Amino acid sequence: MPRLHARDYEHMLDLVAAVLEHPEPDRLGHLIADHLRESLGCGTVTFSGIDPATGAARAEGWAPEAMGRHVEDMVQRRILQQHPLIQYLAAGERRPVVVGDLCDGWRHSPWYSEARRDYGTTQQLGIPMATETAPVRAIVVARDGDFTDHDLAFVTRVHPLLVTADRHTRELRRLRAKTPLPVPDHGLTPRELTVLGLLAEDLTAAAIARRLSLSPHTVKRHLEKIYRKLGTNNRLSTVLLAKEAGLVT
Incomplete structure (x- = not known):
């Protein structure tokens, strides 16, 4: 696995500090998405909860902010189209994965065509968020071009921090509702x-x-x-x- 640089660890620490210090749980999904987009230099990041059994989905954060008008519709389309990451999550897989590796003929799929048309991205990286019950949760990072070994090393290292941040967010949201x-x-x-x-x-x-x-x-x-x-x-x-x-x- 490629060695990470000092700046990579600075990005991780910045993300953790930002999550733990932010008082509004409903904005934390956006904050996490924005930090990942900056750290990986990618085009878009979406953070969603999906229930494969019922087809229900909810976008909890995204970057850039301009995606906001279309994110919910996009997530619902991915459910109807049976995006390969949904089956991956439903099978209980928890490792980050390049979505193109889950799909034969990725460059001829509707997911590739729509992402390239709407956002100029050509590859996606799925980051599962470990949960005990539905809905399953995942972050999807997209960019124009393939993800490098260094990108995958960074995501693998930051993955446990993202899972912890997500649990903190869900507990804070639940307690704040009370x-x-x-x-x-x-x-x-x-x-x-x-x-x-x-x-x-x-x-x-x-x-x-x-x-x-x-x-x-x-x-x-x-x-x-x-x-x-x-x-x-x-x-x-x-x-x-x-x-x-x-x-x-």
Whole structure:
């Protein structure tokens, strides 16, 4: 596998920092797409949730922003056309894959023709997001020309970070739906609010670590920061104070 450069790791760190610091979960899909587009120098990036059994689909983020008017229609067409990545995801595959490698006659397919006509891209790279239940989720990166070995090495290395960022986003969105962001927020970061919300749902530190794809040590550090910011020193007093302050339900 080709060696990655210092700039590649800077892109990864920038992505992680941006996701963990961003307060609006509904915008995180766009943020991730934009960072990947810049890191890989590609034409378009789309982030979608797809239920192969029902044909339901939802675009959760894309770049560039100008794609917005057409993304939902495009995702629905891919469902009807049985885009090869959908079958790949439905089979439980989790490795990033060049979509042309899944399809005989890629350059004669409707997916190739439409992408080239609408966006000037000729190849696609699928990045599955591991989920336990439907809908399956994936990022599709597209560019004019083939993906290089260096591109594939970068995507392989950043893939676990993307999965973790996606889990953080989904948990933050779910918790935010239960408890809108309060004012003030006691200086807690979005990541700390997510950990606090799971703590209030009676999850142990180990369970929180599994839910967010973190190490127990990392969760412990988050809890220490939460305790310090709230002026507490244990789980019970922290959850009680957080409920009184409207931070959690």
